[in-house]
Amino acid sequence: MDFTELTAEPIDITSVARRVVPPECGATVTLDGYARKFTKDKTTGEIRDTLYLVYEAYEPMAIKEMEKLIEQAKKEFEISNVGIVHRLGKLEIGETSVVISVAAPHRRAAFAACEWLIKQLKRTVPIWKKEVYADGEVWVEGEAPN
Amino acid sequence: MSLSLLFFGVTADIAGSRKSDVDVPDGESVEALLVRLISRYPKLASHKLLFAVNEEYVDIDTILKDGDEVAIFTAVSGG
Numbered sequence: 001m002d003f004t005e006l007t008a009e010p011i012d013i014t015s016v017a018r019r020v021v022p023p024e025c026g027a028t029v030t031l032d033g034y035a036r037k038f039t040k041d042k043t044t045g046e047i048r049d050t051l052y053l054v055y056e057a058y059e060p061m062a063i064k065e066m067e068k069l070i071e072q073a074k075k076e077f078e079i080s081n082v083g084i085v086h087r088l089g090k091l092e093i094g095e096t097s098v099v100i101s102v103a104a105p106h107r108r109a110a111f112a113a114c115e116w117l118i119k120q121l122k123r124t125v126p127i128w129k130k131e132v133y134a135d136g137e138v139w140v141e142g143e144a145p146n
Numbered sequence: 147m148s149l150s151l152l153f154f155g156v157t158a159d160i161a162g163s164r165k166s167d168v169d170v171p172d173g174e175s176v177e178a179l180l181v182r183l184i185s186r187y188p189k190l191a192s193h194k195l196l197f198a199v200n201e202e203y204v205d206i207d208t209i210l211k212d213g214d215e216v217a218i219f220t221a222v223s224g225g
Contacts, residue, residue: 033225055224058154058217061201062224086224098225118225126198126217127224128155139155140223141193 002074002082004066006059008089011096020081020103027107029114033098035091039131050131053091058126062086065125069117077113079104084117086127097129147172147212149179154219160189170210177206179216193220 003019017030035053040046070082081103091097100117104110122142129140149168153161161183170179176197184191197204198217210216 056154057224058152058198058201058219061198061217064201122222122225124203124222125224126154126219126222128219129223129225130155139159139220141156142221142223 002067002070003084004063004070005085006057006062006088007085008087011085011087011099013096013099016083016085016099017101020083020101022080022103025080025103025105027105027110028101028103029107029110030099030101031114031118032096033100033118034096035093037093048131048133050093050133052093052132053097054130054132055086055088055091055097056128056130057086057088059088061126066121069120069124072120073102073113073117076116077102077104078106078109079113082113082117084121086121086125088127147174147210149210150213150215151183152215152217154217156193156220157190157195157218160187172212174210175206176204176208176210176216179210180206180218183218190218195219196221 013032017028020028037050039048066084079102083101085099087097100114102110102114131138151166151168153164158164196219199214
């Protein structure tokens with residue numbers, strides 16, 4: 001079964017990964033994306049030391065966009081099921097922000113689809129991240145979809 | 147006609163709210179709405195903005211309809 005969720009609670013990675021397993025599959029690839037403490041600024045090269053993150057979403061549209069990505073991924077790759085869960089609200093460093101699990105008959109397609117899904121999610125799903133530092137905070141602006 | 151505006155992240159900070167209603171002339175485009183919003187919230191002009199109408203991405207030349215929900219936000223940064 002495919003599923004998409006937004007949650008303010010900590011994400012149980014294993015339960016996401018096991019929910020996508022159907023009998024025809026032999027491998028699930030799961031991405032565990034989590035809150036990073038040190039981020040190198042792309043323009044200045046400066047290392048930012050993050051205290052914690054805050055995520056917010058345009059929730060109904062985010063769910064729709066994640067469902068669209070799953071639909072596209074299933075056309076593009078030989079995969080069976082996808083589960084995507086994204087955390088919202090305040091996240092401590094090291095806490096999981098996103099889990100993408102892709103189940104496929106064979107692992108190669110699952111790896112490729114998982115990589116494609118996270119790349120697309122970062123471009124199109126309306127979720128925003130705020131990085132909070134000791135001396136300030138900034139809403140991160142991504143790369144606009146074309 | 148009446149529009150429901152939604153702001154998120156940076157745009158919510160600039161607008162000082164997450165949701166507001168606005169009356170605009172019939173047949174207003176997203177671009178005309180943007181000009182209106184920038185005159186009200188000049189700081190919006192320093193960001194690259196994206197628009198969604200009724201939960202779907204739209205181009206700036208889209209014509210709005212009465213009752214539309216228009217979301218104004220910066221490029222997404224989830225993951």
